[in-house]
Amino acid sequence: MPEGHTLHRLAELHTRRFGGRRVSVSSPQGRFSGEAAQLDGAEFLRAEAYGKHLVHHYRERASVHVHLGLYGKFSEAERPETEPVGQVRMRIIGPTHWTDLRGPIRCELVDPGELDRLLTGLGPDPLRADSDPGDAWQRISRSRTSIAALLMDQSVLAGVGNVFRAELLFRHGLDPATPGERLTERRWERMWADLAELMRHGVRTGRIDTVRPEHMPEVTGRQPRRDRHGGEVYVYRRAGQPCHVCGSEVALRELAARKLYWCPRCQGP
Structure with a gap:
């Protein structure tokens, strides 16, 4: 989608x-x-x-x-x-x-x-100037639901899908199973700002790129990603492959009938 x-x-x-x-x-x-x-x-x-x-x-x-x-x-x-x-x-x-x-x-x-x-019925959209991250924070901070599920709930946050969900959690070293109520507001503000910038990049380029400059293929010597979705990512659709940061095997499981990708070491509990 x-x-x-x-x-x-x-x-x-x-x-x-x-x-x-x-x-x-x-x-x-x-x-x-x-x-x-x-x-x-x-x-x-x-x-x-x-x-x-x-x-x-x-x-x-x-x-x-x-x-x-x-x-x-x-x-x-x-x-x-x-x-x-x-x-x-x-x-x-x-x-x-x-x-x-x-x-x-x-x-x-x-x-x-x-x-x-x-x-x-929609949560705030990080790409809209009239959105307030505090509206999403009010729902997240009171919820025992995992942050991975909350990020995909369009009534909490509008516009995020499976790719941005997985990549945002990796970039912030967050265990996908972490309940929303365990996040701090400061951490959520950093995640919102990061997500908004990643999504704005997607609007400009038409692809999702989430890998930081120091982990890009031309720096690390690895092969560029070859995938019909395009874009350089950390964990999305990389199950079983080595993490770009720590080398651990990227994990995969299902959550609410959607595939969830994460690095158990970089995003450990």
Whole structure:
């Protein structure tokens, strides 16, 4: 599932290409055809991301809420547009570019009240200037749930997925099983600042890089990471491989039906 930085990249891209312009909206697949007809020819104001949610705002119309889920994806291209390929839920055509949306778990019109209710259920997003890390701290500091589970709870913290969760815990030497209530506020503030910077880097580059300069391949002499996800990471998808810092074997177990990666030595209890 795409993590928060991907949605923020999409929001910036769609605002740049369609913002302030009238657009054509359709649903070649048909599942969004009634809603698309209400938006067709309207002015696309801007796109915003809230955690893993993308919202398209239209002038004097309802907004479109998109959640990509595991399989959702936007494809982007310059005009002229081509015939739809596959199950295109929503197509947006602007003056210079067009985009197709396939496979989301949510693509729906929402009025201001519905959007407010959706956003009220989300924790703070480290990539949004209006987010307060203290809101997440209030939930974390009172919880006996493991910090690994809390970081993935979108009502606690919005936008963090499996990669950022694993890498953040490693970078701060934190045992994934540590209950939230055992963290200090100062430690949480450092984690929040680090997470925000890592995610901003992801928005700029389109990949997740979490390895510090002193542990990069060109410094240590190891081979660069070769993985379809890209990016240099410490533990994510590296189960059974040596830790870049201590050489111990990276561990793997399941937590809430998701794979959790960590170094037992660097992140010991």
